[in-house]
Amino acid sequence: MAAETQSWVLMATARAPTNIAVIKYWGKRDEALILPINDSISVTLDPDHLSATTTVAVSPSFKQDRMWLNGKEISLSGGRYQNCLREIRKRAGDVEDEKKGIRIKKEDWEKMHLHIASYNNFPTAAGLASSAAGFACLVFTLAKLMNVKEEHGDLSAIARQGSGSACRSMYGGFVKWTMGNDADGSDSIAVQLASNTHWDDLVIIIAVVSSKQKETSSTTGMRESVETSPLLEYRAKTVVPNRVLQMEEAIKSRDFASLARLTCADSNQFHAVCLDTSPPIFYMNDTSHRIISLVERWNRSEGSLQVAYTFDAGPNAVLIAPNRKVAGLLLQRLLFQFPPPPESELASYILGDKSILHEAGLQSRKDVEDLPPPVEIKDKVPSQKFPGDVSYFICTRLGSGPRLLTDENQALISPETGCPK
Ligand SMILES: Nc1ncnc2c1ncn2[C@@H]1O[C@H](COP(=O)(O)OP(=O)(O)OP(=O)(O)O)[C@@H](O)[C@H]1O
Ligand SMILES: C[C@@](O)(CCOP(=O)(O)OP(=O)(O)O)CC(=O)O
Numbered sequence: 001m002a003a004e005t006q007s008w009v010l011m012a013t014a015r016a017p018t019n020i021a022v023i024k025y026w027g028k029r030d031e032a033l034i035l036p037i038n039d040s041i042s043v044t045l046d047p048d049h050l051s052a053t054t055t056v057a058v059s060p061s062f063k064q065d066r067m068w069l070n071g072k073e074i075s076l077s078g079g080r081y082q083n084c085l086r087e088i089r090k091r092a093g094d095v096e097d098e099k100k101g102i103r104i105k106k107e108d109w110e111k112m113h114l115h116i117a118s119y120n121n122f123p124t125a126a127g128l129a130s131s132a133a134g135f136a137c138l139v140f141t142l143a144k145l146m147n148v149k150e151e152h153g154d155l156s157a158i159a160r161q162g163s164g165s166a167c168r169s170m171y172g173g174f175v176k177w178t179m180g181n182d183a184d185g186s187d188s189i190a191v192q193l194a195s196n197t198h199w200d201d202l203v204i205i206i207a208v209v210s211s212k213q214k215e216t217s218s219t220t221g222m223r224e225s226v227e228t229s230p231l232l233e234y235r236a237k238t239v240v241p242n243r244v245l246q247m248e249e250a251i252k253s254r255d256f257a258s259l260a261r262l263t264c265a266d267s268n269q270f271h272a273v274c275l276d277t278s279p280p281i282f283y284m285n286d287t288s289h290r291i292i293s294l295v296e297r298w299n300r301s302e303g304s305l306q307v308a309y310t311f312d313a314g315p316n317a318v319l320i321a322p323n324r325k326v327a328g329l330l331l332q333r334l335l336f337q338f339p340p341p342p343e344s345e346l347a348s349y350i351l352g353d354k355s356i357l358h359e360a361g362l363q364s365r366k367d368v369e370d371l372p373p374p375v376e377i378k379d380k381v382p383s384q385k386f387p388g389d390v391s392y393f394i395c396t397r398l399g400s401g402p403r404l405l406t407d408e409n410q411a412l413i414s415p416e417t418g419c420p421k
Contacts, residue, residue: 127314135162328360
């Protein structure tokens with residue numbers, strides 16, 4: 001390592017999106033390498049609304065690897081962080097910054113320490129896949145700083161070792177994680193099926209459902225399902241392979257009815273596997289079930305699939321609408337049943353792309369209070385309302401994959417101190 005001065009700090013900053021699976025990953029065949037028992041397919045969400053931003057800095061003055069997440073120092077000693085750091089360091093290349101007089105040879109990276117700062121623009125560990133955005137961003141930013149030449153696919157195999165679903169956040173649009181066959185996991189990678197512009201009418205609405213009870217983590221839950229659920233074996237071997245083919249076809253031909261049917265069926269089967277686990281795992285709650293009923297009732301009354309729902313390892317609903325008009329009708333239904341609690345404003349109850357709200361004629365709490373019951377529930381069931389059962393909604397869309405942020409003002413680490421700003 002040669003440099004005029006030993007006090008320099010070299011940094012890279014990037015942003016990576018989160019993703020939601022429409023064909024779920026649930027179950028590993030190798031716990032250490034994080035190799036799944038079936039393929040999965042996801043949509044990448046708009047990084048403007050749900051993403052991680054990470055800065056990685058290197059300096060000869062750093063004494064150890066350190067990381068700060070949302071401003072708080074966290075330990076990097078866990079196997080998942082260590083695996084990602086080791087795999088990237090192995091592939092590091094020579095780096096030269098002539099202006100700053102910095103040269104780092106590839107063999108130097110093993111000895112140099114890193115400071116990492118990351119920030120999520122959405123709640124961490126709230127069932128919104130922060131670990132997917134976080135590990136994808138970490139691996140992508142490390143690879144940029146260390147001049148790693150690997151393709152996104154190879155990088156996805158490293159992100160996978162941070163958290164399985166993270167490998168799918170290495171691309172935008174529609175992404176497939178192919179389970180692979182090799183024992184070392186080198187072919188268990190993500191591939192892009194279509195970019196976010198391929199089907200840009202789709203609107204995603206996330207209902208962040210209030211939940212007090214502590215849930216079983218995905219890692220623990222899927223281990224218990226692998227050990228005890230006979231349904232999971234049938235799902236992985238028999239159901240998912242066909243569903244993946246049908247989903248790929250639906251995406252290619254922008255067939256919303258098919259996408260919706262497969263998405264709902266796969267979410268429901270995943271939660272059936274959780275119930276089939278011993279002891280059973282309950283990720284959804286009464287609010288989740290009410291949202292499913294709302295969608296099913298509406299779809300049935302229209303005689304065609306208006307929207308799709310899917311739920312990960314928690315009670316939050318992710319709803320997919322084919323376009324803004326239907327998304328507006330969906331918001332009206334959701335807000336009729338789950339109005340904002342008395343003390344909260346509509347503007348802080350609907351986050352992300354608020355324009356859909358305005359297009360649906362909803363400018364204020366009064367507009368929500370005046371909403372008539374949806375036609376499909378009139379006269380059939382009492383139109384009960386549940387204010388406060390949803391914490392807030394996020395309106396978003398499909399998004400692009402990780403990208404480098406070149407504006408130094410966006411760095412989360414100070415070039416002077418080498419620590420978070
Ligand atoms: N930006 C980030 N950079 C690096 N690691 C992160 C980042 N954000 C989250 N993580 C890691 O992911 C962990 C949270 O993952 P966890 O699976 O508990 O929650 P989640 O991904 O938000 O929710 P879920 O998996 O249920 O959708 C954090 O404790 C941290 O280790
Ligand atoms: C239900 C899921 O969200 C499970 C995600 O599991 P994780 O990727 O969080 O699990 P680990 O690999 O153990 O870190 C479905 C999915 O995203 O495909």
